[in-house]
Amino acid sequence: MTFRQRHLLGIDPLHPTEITEILDLADKYVDLNRQSIKHSDVLAGLTQINMFFENSTRTQASFELAGKRLGADVMNMAMQASSIKKGETLIDTALTLNAMHPDLLVVRHPHSGAVDLLAQKVNCAVLNAGDGRHEHPTQALLDALTIRRRKGRLHRLNIAICGDIAHSRVARSNIILLGKMENRIRLVGPTTLVPSVFSEFGCEVYDDMNEGLRDVDVVMMLRLQRERMDGGFIPSEREYYHRYGLDAEKLSKAKPDAIVMHPGPMNRGVEIDGDIADDINRSVIQEQVEMGVAVRMAAMDLLAQNLREGVV
């Protein structure tokens, strides 16, 4: 086993061989999840606690399902109703949970860096389920698995990530992962949402969709992260859709077999046309959700193995 991490806090610390190992194992879990009996005991006896300090649909559901399919005892903390509301600090909450001996802690938090901080205070493996605009590693891994299965490889592809790059942890984790695997990454969006500083990360920056999508293999659309915006980044949603919303005409600039991705939640008629999102010949959005469960099973399986072997 080459995956030697104690936590999964981001893509940044991972070596390409570790990424490949997670994806290879996730492929096996895709097969398991397609059977009528979807069960394994690799996490039997272990306790998984999910702490989501920010709203989530797909990520929370798939972490819960992943843990249950692997036989863990899974507990979802209702953070809205927790003592955080009574003034308890994140660290005190973490220490309280730590005293209950969890083995896997899945955490989403609105502040970048909060999950790393928490990981330093507990004895179990911590998985980052999204921290502020910093990282969302399991999203990038599930995107990578989807691309690898659809395109037959995860290198030397032209990939356009479009929309609100500035506020997106999905974009950040994907830029790191796809860069490590030696793909050509284009970032496409208005200059207010795609600052030119991103060219320092080895990405090409475009503010014109028709140019940015030309001959790409993968089109990844992102939602406007309004919860992290503190000003007018776009003139209006209508104008934004006109210039940056993915419709059939803009998509025609990409390769004829280019796939369309979106991490969800999707805003139809803002960043993507509903017909494109539903086009089963182009859109792999539902497949991304399926891959999400498998990738989270793989990540928790590998972390649990390291936990047993005492990897620090």
Ligand code: ASP
């Ligand atoms: N679900 C993703 C996230 O948590 C993307 C989004 O919210 O737009 O970052």
